[in-house]
Amino acid sequence: MPQLFQRYTNTLAPASIVAVFIALSAAVWGMHAIIFSPYATEVGQPVSQVVPFSHQHHVAGLGIDCRYCHTGVETSAFAGLPATETCMTCHSQIWRDAPMLEPVRQSWATGQPLHWNRVHNLPDYVYFDHSIHIQKGVGCISCHGRVDRMPLMAKSETLYMRWCLDCHKAPEDHLRPKNEVFVMKDIVPDEKRGVALLRAEEIDKTHLQDCSVCHR
């Protein structure tokens, strides 16, 4: 009776076992890689807008304060986007007929709002509140990155829940003096100062990781 299997099957059999393990771990690793890849997180991926608004120009170049446009940021959950009126305060004077600004003038003329594409988009079941973070000394750049270096706005953090929790676990590393909240400069983590600010702002860390803080 001829041999049913060739010799190589002797090596093939144990090899297949190893292969399966490799395949599985590769799958897991791949999954992880995708989830944290810029494709999925959209970190550093500029979002196209009707008007190619440049934070770099307006913030770094002209030195306009964040609050000039994002008026709600200190009082409301929603930082707010500037009304067309706000744009026109300047652009009725300067760059009056720059083709780039045509949509703004259109909106002003027709009364139709500008359609901005969201850059930072949290799920509906997450209730983030800008005002309290600002009040307690979390700087803009902690979440939004160096917008003064962004010609087009892009996410600079994943906004994954684990990322939120990292800070809610140890806020002291991300706190800054009130007067530096809107300042575009990175902070060097400083244990002592952080703890001091924590006490100064009367931040109660115990409930910062409660589900109820963000989910309702």
Next chain:
Amino acid sequence: MPTTVQTCETLSERLSAVVLKRPTKLGWFTCIAISFTGVLMLNVAISWLLLRGVGVWGINEPVAWGFAIVNFVWWIGIGHAGTFISAILLLLHQHWRTSINRFTEAMTLFAVACAALFPLLHLGRPWVFYFLVPYPDTMRLWPQWRSPLVWDVFAVSTYFTVSLVYWYIGLVPDLATMRDRATRRWIKVIYGIGALGWRGSAKHWARYEMAYLLLAGLATPLVLSVHSVVSLDFSVAILPGWHSTIFPPYFVAGAIFSGFAMVLTLLIPFRKIYKLEDVISERHLDLASKVMLATGLMVALGYASESWMAWYSDEPNEEFLALNRMLGPYWPVWWTTMTCNVLVPQLLWWRRIRISPLPLFIISLLVNVGMWAERYMIVVVSLHRDFLPSSWGKFHGTVWDWATFAGTIGLFFTLMFLFVRLLPMIPIAELRKQTVEEGKEV
């Protein structure tokens, strides 16, 4: 019934012939056709469930667990006999087990497969089932370890894996036999791959024996752990009728009870059809019935102690529950349970009944029914009237509840029929060994 002297040769010949030589009869096709219809129905039921939500079932407030959990516990219970027989009886040197262990192990696997469907399907959002599994997620969250449902995930999956491996290891020498006895090449190849190059050398046998024994040792505690953990799903809760310390032993006993019932339900017809009365002899029926009788009595003790505790604890809710089971709106369930699980098995005291297939077959069927009713009583009847009268309600299975249940039965039998058609349902090698060792007919 024919009693021929069994030699290794005749054994191998006959048992492999069941798969290799025996022409596929119309009967087999009819059976599998019927059971496969069940599988199709299961598909429809599951699709509809995923489409509309668990609301297509009859569950509600207060009865938030219905058929799904009843069926889950029932199937898991049935899935106990196999490993019990092959592992525990092996360690206890019960040689009679050899003729039926393969068969019952297969039954175990298929039953557990059916059972495992339900915990998944009964989720409100089955597509996020993986929240129950510990893995490094983007939310920095873990399962909630105090919940028995998490323990379930591990208990059931472990049990399934070990049973599968155990079953497969046992199959290897027989697959080799099939490989050698098959005539067509492609069949040889297929069995050959499964046989992992088994040549029957002394070395192979030594390793095989060791592995088999080790796995038996590993499987034994699992037999006891799985249903204990399942029972904790209930006994951890504060609900009257659930919150009871007797549950683990009483569930395990019940599981083996129902498991053996299912073994008999299947064996009796199969041994007749495939003319294996001499291999699976009266002795097997007798012994299996004895196990049933024993475990049945344990279950009865469980019922008794529940009622006793209800009275003895003087806990009004417990007392109410006990009465509500017997006389409440769901009284038929309780009486069915008692008749099928306590009264009927008492017939097994008579040897005549223990060795006569037909009555035994009927009894085993009744016990299966009774065990399902018991789970229905535990899940539904305890839930429908709990603490506050204002929230009391009723539960009725919808057409989809029944379709899903019947569907899993179809799935079970489909797998069973495929098994007897494609694999040796009697462990050839072990029987050979036994004949050699004991030198007497099986």
Next chain:
Amino acid sequence: MSDPLPPANSEAPLRDEDEFAPGAAEWPEDLSRRRFLQIMAASFALAGGACTRLPHGEILPYIRQPELLIPGKPLYFATAMDFGGVGHGLLVRSNEGRPTKIEGNPDHPTSLGRSSVHAQAALLTLYDPARSHAAMKLGHPETWEGLLGELLPEIEKWKESAGAGVHLLTQRIASPTLVAQIQQFLKKFPKAQWHFHDAAFPRSPMPVTVHLEQARVVLSLDAELFGYGGANVPNALAFAKARRRDENISRLYAVEVTPTFTGAMADHRRALSPSALVKFAQDLVVTLRDGSKSSDNWSAALLRDLQKHKGQCVVVAGEFQPPSVHEAARQINEALGNIGKTIDYLPAEASLPPSGLPELVTAMQRGEVDTLLIFGGNPAYDSPVDLPFGEALARVPFSVHHGLYPNETAQVCRWHLPESHFLETWSDVRASDGSESIAQPLIEPLYPSKSAHELIAVLLEQVPTTGYDIIRGAWEQRHKTDNFENFWRKSVHDGVAALPMPPSAKAPEPAAAPAAKAEVESKSLELVIRPDAHVLDGRFAENAWLQELPKPLTQLTWENAALIAPQTAKANHLEHGDVVELRYRDHAIRVPVWVLPGQAEGCVTVHLGYGRTYAGPVGSGLGSNAFTLQTSDAPWGGPGAEMHKIGDGHRFSTTQSERSMEDRDPVRLVTADKPAVEVAREDLPETTETLYPKWKYTGPAWGMVIDLSACIGCSACTIACQAENNIPVVGREQVLRRREMHWIRVDRYFDGDNNAPRLLHQPVPCMHCENAPCELVCPVGATVHDHEGLNVMVYNRCVGTRYCSNNCPYKVRRFNFLKFNDDHSETLKLMRNPNVSVRMRGVMEKCTYCLQRISAARIDAEKEKRKIRDGEVIPACAQACPADAIVFGDILDPASRVAAMKKSARNYSLLGELNTRPRTTYLARMQNPNPEIG
């Protein structure tokens, strides 16, 4: 048999198209292959959701940002609602210009920050997709201009004929300006006639104001003091105050036909059939007058009690009682010198025209009506059966119906004009105490609609015709002040005008002589017709919140029934759920029987408002139409009704099937002389009896107390919660399956003798247990304890094992068995509270103590580096409660109101013996029985 039987509820079609509960039915009505694939695709997308990108949204900023408005911050505006001709002062929350929640206005003298079921539900009516979207001519869409095209020539004709043949039909009107406008119209067209018809708020025989806080003894002669209508909110609050006093707790006697909230609160309750009640009242007068011995010691003791409290007691007769009972009540009050102290008799309602529906219908039949202008209401449906309004209307050449819905009347009128909801238009109202409020709009009309003011202004050919100008103009005329601008602004802002208007307390001229007592002897079954507590005369039939709100004492939803006493059922060989043909004066309806303990013997009660044909997708085809039994001479029924069993086994869509407490005493009772609640069946376990470490609380520890001696069981909490927390409606079929979603339910129990039971209510929200059974069984940690002691439910983590619900001894958890939330109807999206997640299919939900309100308060407090003040956080239920029965706050703050109440001897935990240590506790219900009555 004069008329075909309307279908019984059992035949009511399974309404899968009901837009409030899409997919709430079990079988697919229309599931095309395409749809199937779509949904399948969707669910697979969800399955892969873990590693797919979120969809990109858009942000549309304003062109010019309105002042005050900060996106993300709600604004509150004072306004007012006309409910049955009585004004309710409201405070409405607006998120980005969308009214999202209605509360009572704290500055308003009668609403006092409290609200009623109907005030809460008005929000849904505003956004109801079934509201009429456009003017209709003979059932075809038309424009406002189209109507003017026909109307203006008509008006010219009226000028010539001085309005001869012109008839107006209105319901009760709370707006002084509207009444003035109508008077103006009648002045301009002298021959025109004004008729009044209101099936739910009929002309009152003797309008009164009751001061329950002053009364030590109250006798209700079938008066629903706390039910729907005029003064329910102030009454409830006043009564609660009188019950919570440390001494001189008031005592309430109720003699009534069908169990009411008043009867449920009574210390002594007696159920009498209508005729027996008339006799009872008259006997009371007689025995009081000639001091003769009264027949039974119950009424003897009652009389003695009344006489003991001269000037401190009050006898109130029910709206639906005949004049003889009102007269009897008045005589007793007069004899005991209560008038002016505990009760004020108001002048007969001058604002209402003398002529009613009968006069109108006769005129129509005579062909004398050329033009009929119907302002609101639905006479084609809710007119008594002997007044065939629909047929008569055929003889009216020019008819206009002005209303919120294209209802039965709109179908038969030549013209239908959409009416603006009160949140869409300017108006004004007068409250039950005479105070006036301006009702300002919170949103532009959603549809091309007009308010009654605007319509009449057109009829008067006035310019300008915008609601604002009309109201402001009218006020400027009526209230002459030196600085009107300030007065106007202040009135609009405060929600109540700063002008005192005490009701004149002059007694009316005695009413007609007491009716003959012939019917008392009648052995026959008496029919009792009443408006439904929630849908009233059917005007709210399209409001799904009200439809699904369990009805008082039956807990019935989505349908009506024939209520009979157990004895009556036995006498007629009927059982709960039998379907009978109920016949009265050769008209009959088919209706299922509900055996209701506490119902008077020998009478059958049916409620109005059901069996509608053109209510809309929600309200049509439910229940049986009791107007078929109503006749203009006996609008509230009378003797001579018959019941014949024609079927059985009707499945009622009720939310509570059990009646008794099964000796588990969820509701505890105490009396003034024994105020301490006796402990549970076994002693409460030591709080140390737990394996887990105790929680430590640094911040506030939220807790709630529900005072059962204040709770009247009105369910305002339930519906307020529904509005605040985006709770879906599930529809009748799902209620039948016991899948209602209310986060706070009001349980009802019948205690003691089934023939004369004590009626008990108990609101049950989530208890937020310290040792929560739900928390430790959730496999994914979707329900957890937080550091303020809240038992929080994380929807987006929930996988839906429902184990938590099984393990909850209070069964307060609610599960989305199907996709209950409607995301098709655009208007309903506007209604949602943006600060509460809209739950998807397959997740558990429950009361959160209004977490969104706590979070808002916490954030404000933390910004200002202070603690949250007591009373800064008020959950929707507590805010709505008209009796102030629900109190919420920080139990660790000794100064807080809730902490003080938890110290009360009446405080007890529900199922405390389970050692769940609930944060929500109850104050046992205080009873004040008359010792003379055994």
